[in-house]
Amino acid sequence: MQHDLLPSAVSARARRLRALIRPMEHSAERPLEHRTVSLGSAEFDAILPDNGLELGALHECVPAGYSDFAAALGFSLGLAARIVHARPGNVLWVFPDHCGFEQGRLHAPGLMAFGLDPNRFVEVGVRKTRAMLWVMEEGLAANGPGEGALAAVIGVEAGTRTGRDYDFTASRRLAMRAEKSGVTALLIRASAQTGIEGGAATAAATRWRVATEPHAPEPSAWRRHENPDAPRWAVSLVKSKRGMPGHRQVVEWDHETLSFHMAAALADRTSLHRSGEGIGGQASRPEWAAAS
Amino acid sequence: MSQNGPTITAINAAANRLGLHPGMALADARAIHPALAVEHADEAGDAEALARLALWCQCFSPLTRPDAPDGNGAGILLDITGCAHLFGGETGLIAALAARFVRFGLTAKIAIAPTIGAAWALSRYGQGVQIADGPLHEALAPLPVAALRLDERTNVALNRLGLKRIGDLIGKPRAPLVARFGRELTERLDQALGHAGESFEALAAPPVWRVERRFAEPLITLDAIETALRLLACDLARLLERDGKGARQLELAFYRVDGWSARREVRTSAPSRQARHLARLLTERLDAIEGDAGFGFEAMTLGAFDVENTETRQQALADDARAANGGLAPLMAPLIDRLVNRCGADHVTRYEPFASHLPERSARPVSVLRQAGQIAETHDWKTHLDALADGASFGRPLLLFARPEPVTAMFTVPDGPPVRFEWRRVSHRVTRAEGPERIAPEWWRAPPKSRNDRAGRLTRDYYRVEDEKGRRFWLYREGLFGRANDCLDAMPAWFIHGIFA
Numbered sequence: 075m076q077h078d079l080l081p082s083a084v085s086a087r088a089r090r091l092r093a094l095i096r097p098m099e100h101s102a103e104r105p106l107e108h109r110t111v112s113l114g115s116a117e118f119d120a121i122l123p124d125n126g127l128e129l130g131a132l133h134e135c136v137p138a139g140y141s142d143f144a145a146a147l148g149f150s151l152g153l154a155a156r157i158v159h160a161r162p163g164n165v166l167w168v169f170p171d172h173c174g175f176e177q178g179r180l181h182a183p184g185l186m187a188f189g190l191d192p193n194r195f196v197e198v199g200v201r202k203t204r205a206m207l208w209v210m211e212e213g214l215a216a217n218g219p220g221e222g223a224l225a226a227v228i229g230v231e232a233g234t235r236t237g238r239d240y241d242f243t244a245s246r247r248l249a250m251r252a253e254k255s256g257v258t259a260l261l262i263r264a265s266a267q268t269g270i271e272g273g274a275a276t277a278a279a280t281r282w283r284v285a286t287e288p289h290a291p292e293p294s295a296w297r298r299h300e301n302p303d304a305p306r307w308a309v310s311l312v313k314s315k316r317g318m319p320g321h322r323q324v325v326e327w328d329h330e331t332l333s334f335h336m337a338a339a340l341a342d343r344t345s346l347h348r349s350g351e352g353i354g355g356q357a358s359r360p361e362w363a364a365a366s
Numbered sequence: 367m368s369q370n371g372p373t374i375t376a377i378n379a380a381a382n383r384l385g386l387h388p389g390m391a392l393a394d395a396r397a398i399h400p401a402l403a404v405e406h407a408d409e410a411g412d413a414e415a416l417a418r419l420a421l422w423c424q425c426f427s428p429l430t431r432p433d434a435p436d437g438n439g440a441g442i443l444l445d446i447t448g449c450a451h452l453f454g455g456e457t458g459l460i461a462a463l464a465a466r467f468v469r470f471g472l473t474a475k476i477a478i479a480p481t482i483g484a485a486w487a488l489s490r491y492g493q494g495v496q497i498a499d500g501p502l503h504e505a506l507a508p509l510p511v512a513a514l515r516l517d518e519r520t521n522v523a524l525n526r527l528g529l530k531r532i533g534d535l536i537g538k539p540r541a542p543l544v545a546r547f548g549r550e551l552t553e554r555l556d557q558a559l560g561h562a563g564e565s566f567e568a569l570a571a572p573p574v575w576r577v578e579r580r581f582a583e584p585l586i587t588l589d590a591i592e593t594a595l596r597l598l599a600c601d602l603a604r605l606l607e608r609d610g611k612g613a614r615q616l617e618l619a620f621y622r623v624d625g626w627s628a629r630r631e632v633r634t635s636a637p638s639r640q641a642r643h644l645a646r647l648l649t650e651r652l653d654a655i656e657g658d659a660g661f662g663f664e665a666m667t668l669g670a671f672d673v674e675n676t677e678t679r680q681q682a683l684a685d686d687a688r689a690a691n692g693g694l695a696p697l698m699a700p701l702i703d704r705l706v707n708r709c710g711a712d713h714v715t716r717y718e719p720f721a722s723h724l725p726e727r728s729a730r731p732v733s734v735l736r737q738a739g740q741i742a743e744t745h746d747w748k749t750h751l752d753a754l755a756d757g758a759s760f761g762r763p764l765l766l767f768a769r770p771e772p773v774t775a776m777f778t779v780p781d782g783p784p785v786r787f788e789w790r791r792v793s794h795r796v797t798r799a800e801g802p803e804r805i806a807p808e809w810w811r812a813p814p815k816s817r818n819d820r821a822g823r824l825t826r827d828y829y830r831v832e833d834e835k836g837r838r839f840w841l842y843r844e845g846l847f848g849r850a851n852d853c854l855d856a857m858p859a860w861f862i863h864g865i866f867a
Contacts, residue, residue: 141792141837144765148867151764164698171713178765178865182717182729183751187760187867192717193744196698197731198705199713209705216701223697288797288836305867306836327867329760 092316096124111160113153114333118325122280123317127153129161130256131279132249136263136312138285143177143264145307146284147230150260151188152327152334154226157258159332163225164194166213168206171199173232173264189332203231203239207248214251214259224257232264245276281313287324287337304328306337375407376439379473388439409435416440418626420569425580425621425665426453426463428572433486441489443482445566456497464495470625479505482566483558487513487532502559507533514554520547532558573617573669575609577601584623584662591620591655591663596645598668603641606670612637613670618648620655621665628658632707635734636699637674643700647707702734711735719750723805725766725863728754761803763840763864773841775860780847783829787841789862794833801829802843830866840864 110126112119119125127133133153137146154165167180182192200206206229213227231240240263252259261278287308304326311320324337372392381402386395396402412435420432420442429445446459453459456478467474477488479498487506488496491513498505506513509532511524524547529535535543536559540552556562577598585591595618606613614637620628630651638644648668705714715731722728728750755761775787783799805826826842833839845858 141835144837144865144867148764151867166701174768178763178767179731181725181763181766181864182719182747183754183762184764184766184864184866186747186751187762187764192729192747195717196702196705196734197715197717198709199715200709205709209709212701212704212708216698224701286836286838288832288834305838 111156113156114331115335117336118334121311121320123314128279129157129258130253132245132252132259132261132277134261134263134278134281136281136283138283142285145286146262148305149282149284149307149309150228150262151190153260154228155188155190155332158190158225161225163223164196166224166227167195167197168209168229169197169199170206170230170232171201173230187329206231207244210248210259211251214248214255214257226258226260228260230262230264241274242276245278249277279315280311283310283312422621422625422627424619425667428576429566429568431567431569460495481558481560482564483554486515487558503536506558507531507536514558516551516554520551573671574673575602575605575670576667577605578665578667580665584664586659586662588656591652592649594666595648598666599641599645602668602670603639606639610675611673612639612676613673615672616644617669617671619667620663623661623664628655633735635702635706637676647703650707706735719745719747723754726768764867766864770861770863773860773862784831784841784860787860796831797834798832799829802827838866
């Protein structure tokens with residue numbers, strides 16, 4: 075069973091050992107409880123080590139496909155919103171120019187759905203991945219988190235020369251600078267769509283794979299005109315440096331509470347459609363029953 | 367090239383000994399000496415070289431300007447007011463300049479005089495190196511009238527009348543001279559003698575604060591240049607600190623031993639006088655300087671332009687002010703300066719709301735440097751969003767295309783939501799659609815001239831749609847169905863304008 079691998083089920087002894095190791099891993103003098111930020115849902119936090127997203131670390135978001143870029147961006151901005159919520163500060167947004175033509179540019183009014191203040195955004199347009207990495211490094215090295223300083227740096231890697239520019243060394247540089255300053259780095263790897271692991275190994279603390287997720291497969295005619303506000307994504311934690319990679323979760327972003335919460339995955343109805351089963355079949359398999 | 371065919375514009379010493387002179391027809395010169403080596407004149411190249419040399423001369427005075435070449439050769443003017451003492455007086459300055467020019471392989475005649483006209487006359491027609499410290503009219507009297515910067519016609523006419531020396535003109539009744547030769551003659555005479563003013567148009571505006579360092583040995587290595595740069599930055603910071611100023615624009619100039627100069631410029635988002643910060647910004651601009659060093663730099667100057675007052679505030683007060691407005695704090699300024707210097711001012715932007723309902727106009731990126739020292743400025747986005755989308759924070763997409771992209775859509779006529787659309791050759795089946803949100807054109811702007819120019823000139827009906835995979839788009843229908851004056855085609859066109867998270 076996959077459930078046994080989840081951190082919540084790890085034995086007490088392993089927990090104790092981890093608690094011993096953790097201070098050794100981190101040289102910083104900040105107390106441990108200030109090193110993570112809750113994602114707003116206990117269930118979601120549980121899949122992460124220390125029950126929250128690690129601050130002052132590098133986190134990667136990989137869109138599951140070409141058209142999932144907006145989803146990966148939305149999820150990253152959700153993470154950024156949680157970080158800024160806990161540690162008020164500015165956000166440095168590093169965006170390749172060509173990506174603006176392909177995927178569109180960040181629209182400031184749209185940021186407000188994530189509880190992010192456009193006043194606190196600084197956008198840097200770059201041409202190449204190397205320049206993007208330079209800007210991210212500068213941002214991470216600039217100064218520690220605090221009111222008026224940087225809280226997070228969000229970068230988009232969209233080059234075609236993936237392996238050469240953003241490699242383990244580059245990620246290690248980002249991660250070390252992030253750890254030193256306490257500024258969190260979020261990297262959207264829009265070019266690393268090969269393989270579920272998102273390419274070669276990097277020094278990221280976590281790597282998330284994000285895809286869009288429909289709210290309902292086939293709304294009936296009377297529900298066709300209502301569009302739920304909350305974005306919904308299928309998120310997989312494909313890598314966790316100090317924890318266990320989890321499996322696929324369906325999360326929603328709640329813009330009222332500015333937090334993530336888990337949503338039940340939809341039932342797989344393909345078999346129903348194929349076999350042409352009637353209403354009775356649907357009634358016997360309600361949506362909630364299929365949640366993994 | 368004149369009426370008489372090619373003429374000589376410049377000669378060397380050997381040609382001078384043969385009796386040739388500038389202005390002579392080439393055919394005549396060849397008749398005198400058939401083996402003459404001739405090169406085409408490169409006027410543009412000469413002018414550029416002269417401008418370059420004038421820039422280099424800024425290591426003697428910040429106010430220099432090249433003097434357009436004429437029949438008497440090219441020149442450079444330096445305003446040395448208040449500079450001579452740095453070189454041990456005027457004699458020392460002339461000696462230093464002359465030594466440099468000899469080293470460059472240039473033949474230079476140098477003169478120092480109280481007026482531009484007199485300096486011009488003495489340098490071109492005087493004997494050797496001259497400093498006019500006696501009465502001006504005595505110094506100028508023996509010079510030919512051509513030394514007054516007159517045109518050729520006046521010059522010839524004066525000579526025919528026997529007025530060959532400047533001394534012949536001084537003290538003559540002015541009215542007949544003006545009547546015969548126009549105002550220019552007396553004006554030039556007055557300017558040379560200092561009776562009339564003449565403005566000095568320098569090559570570049572002088573910096574407000576300027577520090578310089580001269581080196582006993584020319585600097586060649588990057589290490590040495592960086593060290594010198596740090597010292598300069600400290601000097602400048604001290605000056606700025608003393609006067610309570612902060613610099614927003616800096617220019618670092620290098621003067622090479624062979625009469626060439628290089629410049630590097632940086633701008634800052636907020637007035638700064640931190641030596642370390644300024645030095646670091648400039649250091650990043652030194653990429654190719656080592657390759658340009660050649661025989662080495664003998665002097666470097668650092669000038670502050672665009673200087674603003676900055677009061678030394680207590681940190682706590684600054685923190686309070688920052689917390690109150692919530693904008694980008696002064697803490698961000700050093701980072702922003704470095705990003706601007708590396709990526710360019712246009713590539714480091716902030717968002718600014720604009721009072722327009724058209725999405726592409728409602729928010730725009732502005733360079734962080736556009737508003738002088740106002741990176742802490744904040745905008746009221748909440749009110750802006752209320753006005754735009756009635757406060758619905760999910761009413762606007764996260765990603766917006768600067769140019770809406772056309773899609774082919776199937777929709778229920780006349781004004782139903784899309785059922786299916788194709789964008790970038792991918793077909794999307796719409797499972798949910800919310801709308802329309804109608805955004806009327808801004809009629810106060812000019813009407814559309816052509817099909818390509820109709821962006822924002824037709825009524826748009828926006829829909830938020832979700833496809834079968836959960837991807838959510840912002841589509842709009844342009845134009846109203848069946849309204850010929852509003853819709854350019856019979857059928858409205860569909861566009862995709864944004865993507866939701």
